[in-house]
Amino acid sequence: MKLFSHAAAAAILLFAVGCNEPAKKAAPAKADAKKADADKPALKADKGVDVATKTIKIGVLNDESGPAATIGKPYALGKRILAAQVNAGKSGLLPAGWKIELVEKDHGYNPGKSEQAFKEIKDQVLFIGTSFGTPNTLPLRPFLKQDNVVAYPASLSSQMAEFAHTPPAGPNYSVEARRAMDWVVEAAGGADKVKAGIVYQQDDYGKDGHAGWKQAAAQHKVTIASEQTVAPGQKDFTAVITALKGAGATHVLLTVLPSSTGPLLGTAAKMKFGPTWIGNTPAWIDPFFAHPKLPAPVFANFHLVQGGPFFGEEVKGMPGFLKAFKAHSGGARPDSYTLLSYGQGRVALEAARKAIEAGDISRAGYVKALQGIKGYDAGGLFQPVDYTKVPYVVSTKTRVLKPDFEKKTWTTVAPYADPKAAPAAPPTKPVAATGQPG
Numbered sequence: 001m002k003l004f005s006h007a008a009a010a011a012i013l014l015f016a017v018g019c020n021e022p023a024k025k026a027a028p029a030k031a032d033a034k035k036a037d038a039d040k041p042a043l044k045a046d047k048g049v050d051v052a053t054k055t056i057k058i059g060v061l062n063d064e065s066g067p068a069a070t071i072g073k074p075y076a077l078g079k080r081i082l083a084a085q086v087n088a089g090k091s092g093l094l095p096a097g098w099k100i101e102l103v104e105k106d107h108g109y110n111p112g113k114s115e116q117a118f119k120e121i122k123d124q125v126l127f128i129g130t131s132f133g134t135p136n137t138l139p140l141r142p143f144l145k146q147d148n149v150v151a152y153p154a155s156l157s158s159q160m161a162e163f164a165h166t167p168p169a170g171p172n173y174s175v176e177a178r179r180a181m182d183w184v185v186e187a188a189g190g191a192d193k194v195k196a197g198i199v200y201q202q203d204d205y206g207k208d209g210h211a212g213w214k215q216a217a218a219q220h221k222v223t224i225a226s227e228q229t230v231a232p233g234q235k236d237f238t239a240v241i242t243a244l245k246g247a248g249a250t251h252v253l254l255t256v257l258p259s260s261t262g263p264l265l266g267t268a269a270k271m272k273f274g275p276t277w278i279g280n281t282p283a284w285i286d287p288f289f290a291h292p293k294l295p296a297p298v299f300a301n302f303h304l305v306q307g308g309p310f311f312g313e314e315v316k317g318m319p320g321f322l323k324a325f326k327a328h329s330g331g332a333r334p335d336s337y338t339l340l341s342y343g344q345g346r347v348a349l350e351a352a353r354k355a356i357e358a359g360d361i362s363r364a365g366y367v368k369a370l371q372g373i374k375g376y377d378a379g380g381l382f383q384p385v386d387y388t389k390v391p392y393v394v395s396t397k398t399r400v401l402k403p404d405f406e407k408k409t410w411t412t413v414a415p416y417a418d419p420k421a422a423p424a425a426p427p428t429k430p431v432a433a434t435g436q437p438g
Contacts, residue, residue: 033092044360048126052097056352056361058083059105059125061151063132066109070258070285072132072339075105075154077329078341084328086349095356100109100349102129106349120149126366129348130341131153131349134204137166148363150346150351156281158208158423161322161347161392167370169344170382171307171395173205173280174212178255178419180278180305181216184251186414187276195225197275198250199240199264202229207409208281209255212423225249236349236411237267245273253278258285261330265298274301277402281306289408296405302411307398308343308382310410311336316380347379347385383416387429 010381049055060079063072078426083100094100103125105117112214114136118128122143135154137160144151144165146411153160155172160166181196188194198213200206206229217224226247229238241264244252252275254261261283266273284304286296309315311334321342325334332338355361355369355410373387400414 004032013300026134027034031270041359043356044362044365046091046362047123048137048363049361050156051361053171055101057101057103057125058348059103059118059128059151060130061114061128061136062104062106062130063109063133063136064106066107067258067259068109068133070287072109072154074332074335075130075132075338075341076206077332077335078338078343079345081324081328081338081347082342082349083097085324088327093346094353098258098352098356107132107136109133109136111139115139118143118151125149126352126361126363127348128152131166134159138204139167142242148367150367152348152361154341155205157204158438159204161394162390164367164371164390165192167347167387167392168394169308169340169347170385171398173208174215174423175396175419176280176307176398177209177212177255178216178421178423179414179417180253180303180400181213181220181222182417183305183400183414184212184276184278185220185222188251191220191222193248193250194220194222195248196222197226197228197244197247197252198224199228199230199244199254199256199260201253201260202231205280205282206230206255209253212421213253213255215423216419230256234260235263237264238271241267241271241273244268244275245271249275251276251278254282254283257282258283258288262288262291262294262298265302266294269298277302281308284421286311286333289403289405291385299403302403304401304410305398306401307395307416308336308340309352310401311339312409315382317378318381320379321381342343343378343382346381347373347376347387350376350378 043051045051062076063069064076083102086093087099103121107114120139127149132150132154134155134157140151141163150165153166153168156168156170158174159174160168161172172398184193184194197215198210200210226244226249228243261279297331350373351366351370355365370387375384377384383395383397396418397416399412399416401410402413404411
């Protein structure tokens, strides 16, 4: 028995020694791995990035107190939701451990205040996650170029796409207008059945849509019966509707803001003028679905042309957004501008992720990473985008939607498609800022 015990003990000892052998061999491997990590070049970074704490500071120039605050507030929320989602961890949107800090300023839709706010924060941030409105972004262009700072505009103006440091989020207003005309001609049964009209703002947004509408009209040989402009702060639209009605306009493009859309449609209803209305993206706000002074019949003939998803649409990436919205919106009302801002922010973070993984999150490295993005769709949240060429042609497909007031959502009446008409020639010089959003 003792002999067995001694033999067993010896066997156990040998087994234990054998089990320890791999551990002894693994130790040099771990040391080699640590040495390899130490030999890796340090992550290159400059302003707005703290490599030690893995923090990226992002500037945000909002309008939460000015004439476009009804859009600016939900737009601002989109970036805050995204930041909260990343900072909560395990989002997968940035490499593990990285977080975001927003540096926000409210310029009240004032170009001068926008420039001042940019100068105050430019040395603190890697890039500007939102620069709200074209008139507030155009004056920043020389400074953006000088400091090599990307500013993501809350604007679909063609002028944004012309400049390397202001990458737009989707198809521009001219593309929308040209796609709208394609649908108008098809839905009416031919160009000879269309007498087109347009109401547009006298700013870069309005002129962008106006140029696209006229270009497409020429392509289809459609008569432009009436062209009406609206002034900043205009309250009375009787003369506008009178002119459209007198010209016999059957299909009218609205390249205006929501503050004009409601009164225009309300005045038309009172004057018994009922053409088919088509709005560019900024002509609509989701609160119209429950507006106390604008009943659903006012919008009976209204349509919207745009290039992105609507809130709650059944697309692959929507569940992830809705989960983040529920967790981090603070109980806010659903709004498509929150979704648009969030989607734009996903592009910005994709560029940051690519830059970090490439070992260079400096401003130069960030621009390089952004201009390497092609086919990105945020997991199916929006159409694939392309930032590989300047002027940017991010996307050219838009569609036509009709509001469903009973369900407070949208019905697609014309699918995503490229416009048939070629783009209008770009303006020879930027249009002067008028203080109107776009």
